[in-house]
Amino acid sequence: MTSSISLQHNQTQPVLAMHQVSKLYGEGSGRVAALDEVSVAIPRGGFTAIMGPSGSGKSTFMNVAAGLDDATSGEVVLAGQPLSKLGDEGRTVLRREQVGFVFQAFNLVPTLSALENILLPFDLAGRKVTAEQRQWIDQLVHTLGLAERIDHRPSELSGGQQQRVAIARALASQPAIIFADEPTGNLDSRSSREVLTLLRTASREYGQTIAMVSHDPVAASYADRILVIADGRIVGDHGPLTPQQISDLLIGFEIGAPA
Amino acid sequence: MNARNLTLGSLRELGTVGLVAGLCGAYAATLIMAASMLGALDDGSGSGADAMLTVVASVFIGIALYVGTVVIINAVDTVISGRLRHIALLRLLGSSARSLRRSVMRSTVTVGAVGAAAGLLAGTALADVVRIVLVSRGTMPKGDYPLVSPQLAVAFVLIAASAMVAGWLGSRVVLGVSPATALAGTTAYRRAPLRKSVLRAVLAVLFLGGGFAVLGLGAMVGESSEMGFFIAFLGSVASATGLLIGARFVIPRVVSMFSRLLGGDPSSRIARRNAVLDPLRTTRSTMGLVIGVTLVTTFASGMRALSDSVSSWDLDPEQAAMARQVLSVASTVLICIIVISSIIAAVGFVSTMSLTVLQRHREIGLLRALGFTRSQVRTMITKESVALSASAVLFGIALGLVYGTLGAQSLVGVMTTGLVWGLPLPALIVIALAGLVLVLVSSRRPARRAVAVTPVEALRIEA
Numbered sequence: 014m015t016s017s018i019s020l021q022h023n024q025t026q027p028v029l030a031m032h033q034v035s036k037l038y039g040e041g042s043g044r045v046a047a048l049d050e051v052s053v054a055i056p057r058g059g060f061t062a063i064m065g066p067s068g069s070g071k072s073t074f075m076n077v078a079a080g081l082d083d084a085t086s087g088e089v090v091l092a093g094q095p096l097s098k099l100g101d102e103g104r105t106v107l108r109r110e111q112v113g114f115v116f117q118a119f120n121l122v123p124t125l126s127a128l129e130n131i132l133l134p135f136d137l138a139g140r141k142v143t144a145e146q147r148q149w150i151d152q153l154v155h156t157l158g159l160a161e162r163i164d165h166r167p168s169e170l171s172g173g174q175q176q177r178v179a180i181a182r183a184l185a186s187q188p189a190i191i192f193a194d195e196p197t198g199n200l201d202s203r204s205s206r207e208v209l210t211l212l213r214t215a216s217r218e219y220g221q222t223i224a225m226v227s228h229d230p231v232a233a234s235y236a237d238r239i240l241v242i243a244d245g246r247i248v249g250d251h252g253p254l255t256p257q258q259i260s261d262l263l264i265g266f267e268i269g270a271p272a
Numbered sequence: 273m274n275a276r277n278l279t280l281g282s283l284r285e286l287g288t289v290g291l292v293a294g295l296c297g298a299y300a301a302t303l304i305m306a307a308s309m310l311g312a313l314d315d316g317s318g319s320g321a322d323a324m325l326t327v328v329a330s331v332f333i334g335i336a337l338y339v340g341t342v343v344i345i346n347a348v349d350t351v352i353s354g355r356l357r358h359i360a361l362l363r364l365l366g367s368s369a370r371s372l373r374r375s376v377m378r379s380t381v382t383v384g385a386v387g388a389a390a391g392l393l394a395g396t397a398l399a400d401v402v403r404i405v406l407v408s409r410g411t412m413p414k415g416d417y418p419l420v421s422p423q424l425a426v427a428f429v430l431i432a433a434s435a436m437v438a439g440w441l442g443s444r445v446v447l448g449v450s451p452a453t454a455l456a457g458t459t460a461y462r463r464a465p466l467r468k469s470v471l472r473a474v475l476a477v478l479f480l481g482g483g484f485a486v487l488g489l490g491a492m493v494g495e496s497s498e499m500g501f502f503i504a505f506l507g508s509v510a511s512a513t514g515l516l517i518g519a520r521f522v523i524p525r526v527v528s529m530f531s532r533l534l535g536g537d538p539s540s541r542i543a544r545r546n547a548v549l550d551p552l553r554t555t556r557s558t559m560g561l562v563i564g565v566t567l568v569t570t571f572a573s574g575m576r577a578l579s580d581s582v583s584s585w586d587l588d589p590e591q592a593a594m595a596r597q598v599l600s601v602a603s604t605v606l607i608c609i610i611v612i613s614s615i616i617a618a619v620g621f622v623s624t625m626s627l628t629v630l631q632r633h634r635e636i637g638l639l640r641a642l643g644f645t646r647s648q649v650r651t652m653i654t655k656e657s658v659a660l661s662a663s664a665v666l667f668g669i670a671l672g673l674v675y676g677t678l679g680a681q682s683l684v685g686v687m688t689t690g691l692v693w694g695l696p697l698p699a700l701i702v703i704a705l706a707g708l709v710l711v712l713v714s715s716r717r718p719a720r721r722a723v724a725v726t727p728v729e730a731l732r733i734e735a
Contacts, residue, residue, distance in 0.1 A: 076728045081641060102645055109643025116641075116731055119634050124545035136538045137643045 027054040034087035047073040049245035060216035062236035070245040080104040092189040113183030113191035117198035120179035121167040134186045173204030193225040209235040230259035288347040288623040290387035297391020300427040303329040305399030339560040339613045343620030346556035348442025354631035363451040377439035384435020476518025483511025494682030504682035524551040531659035543655035557624040560617025561664035569672020575603035577680035577694030622714040629718035637730020657715035665707040
């Protein structure tokens with residue numbers, strides 16, 4: 014709790030800072046660097062897309078940045094806390110309090126209703142939902158068109174509805190950062206558009222920091238910053254681009270990459 | 273690679289089938305051999321005790337076999353439910369649901385037969401060794417004892433057949449798998465809703481209500497007539513049948529009621545929901561325990577009530593001591609014979625717990641990502657085990673106390689004033705301790721495995 018208060022006093026500090034972070038898999042000659050000395054900072058309030066071809070290391074980037082996986086070397090500072098100094102318990106609590114997640118699939122706990130899923134981060138932290146937060150959650154549920162399905166179990170919701178519940182959960186506790194891993198990967202194009210618009214709105218209107226991993230140029234075009242990863246390195250750092258520009262950029266990397 | 277490996281997977285998953293068949297086999301062989309030896313002892317007098325013993329042994333073996341079948345059905349169902357995508361892929365590639373179910377049945381019957389043979393062999397050898405020792409010590413008279421019994425072959429066929437039927441019934445879930453599932457991105461696990469059988473519900477209510485009414489009547493008649501025990505016995509059989517038929521309606525409600533006591537924090541809530549997520553599985557994984565605990569408690573409670581009644585009679589001290597001695601020996605022997613159902617049920621429970629956790633790999637990874645600490649995950653698994661086993665044990669004890677007390681009342685009510693409740697405290701303490709051990713054993717490994725789940729690996733899309 015104290016960390017989040019001190020953070021609010023320090024608005025200039027980035028939410029996520031990575032210094033020379035590497036993540037290596039395997040041993041000896043079979044050793045592969047999924048992340049190769051990556052340094053990057055994500056400031057408060059932006060919507061960043063992390064792009065790259067399959068196997069480029071973008072998912073590893075998210076896992077390491079969110080404290081789901083250990084870096085082999087280097088330092089990740091998430092919401093003001095250096096992850097290497099935290100044990101499993103400390104990182105779990107940090108995720109619970111400062112990080113929201115939206116995954117490609119299997120976002121919701123099957124035995125909990127939509128509302129219970131949304132409230133899970135509060136329950137886990139043992140926090141009471143204040144009147145103000147309750148109002149925010151009601152507003153989210155209403156905006157996301159979930160009001161009528163709120164007591165349903167995930168298996169009774171469509172893929173798009175499940176994804177929207179996951180987004181509501183991530184936004185509900187107003188975490189320092191939301192990590193979204195291919196959030197539209199399983200959705201039809203209409204649901205995709207809805208979800209992406211929602212993320213952009215959350216970032217623009219509520220100042221929510223969002224980092225979204227995607228390989229889809231259309232999805233990335235909703236972001237206001239685009240990081241391109243290839244072979245475990247950040248090879249591009251751009252402002253907002255059109256889907257066409259992003260597509261060209263990616264094709265350029267794929268063709269240009271040494272065989 | 274044959275179809276069996278594809279559907280049911282590793283030997284470990286089939287291990288429960290073999291173990292349960294083996295336990296049934298060993299138990300059946302021990303009872304059959306004991307009965308045939310006692311029969312051989314009795315041959316001179318020709319009192320027909322031989323046939324009587326065979327009937328009693330068959331009833332006990334039948335109960336064990338029933339519990340064993342339920343356990344195998346559940347094990348098969350749990351394994352297959354965890355592999356729905358895999359099975360959908362096989363269906364996509366051209367396997368028919370029937371052929372998949374047949375392959376499951378073939379593997380359970382094979383493993384069941386091997387287990388049964390091993391168990392029967394071990395049980396027979398044990399009985400023969402014990403007999404030789406007893407004869408050499410002079411505890412049992414020398415005589416012309418059979419080394420094996422033709423009934424062993426019958427037991428073998430019955431156990432193998434039960435494993436086959438269990439494989440068929442347990443693989444029913446295959447029918448609901450559409451090949452398209454293999455292609456769709458996974459969403460939440462969804463199980464076909466329980467088919468609501470009106471006939472089953474009506475039969476259950478009739479047998480339960482009627483059975484307990486007849487049991488009560490027997491207890492009342494027992495106050496004045498010796499017919500009471502016979503009436504009470506019919507009532508017990510009918511109400512027990514009702515419980516078996518209606519178990520899927522009754523047991524999930526009992527579990528859901530008891531598990532409210534766990535608490536309201538997220539790990540308790542999820543544990544509670546998971547315990548009753550699938551009513552049929554909840555029923556199957558706890559039913560054996562309920563049966564086992566009920567039987568043990570019934571005998572312990574009945575014997576206790578008899579013994580207390582005897583104390584209230586006007587007997588001289590020597591007679592009273594003698595009667596209590598006989599009752600105590602009879603009670604110990606009966607409980608030892610009947611406890612096997614509890615053991616088989618416990619084996620099944622441990623295996624189901626560990627398989628359901630394997631199946632919830634992703635869910636656990638998600639919970640870890642969202643902020644469940646390791647100890648919260650461990651608590652969640654332990655509480656699920658507590659919810660299921662404590663409900664089964666408490667329900668079984670309650671039923672057993674009723675059956676035991678009313679049974680004793682119907683038998684000796686004529687000679688005793690009022691209703692004597694048989695509260696066998698030592699037996700209840702042992703049952704409670706055994707329940708505690710079961711919780712620890714059944715949740716330790718799954719909890720350790722659950723704690724080892726990393727979000728990154730569990731949430732990978734290809735997983």
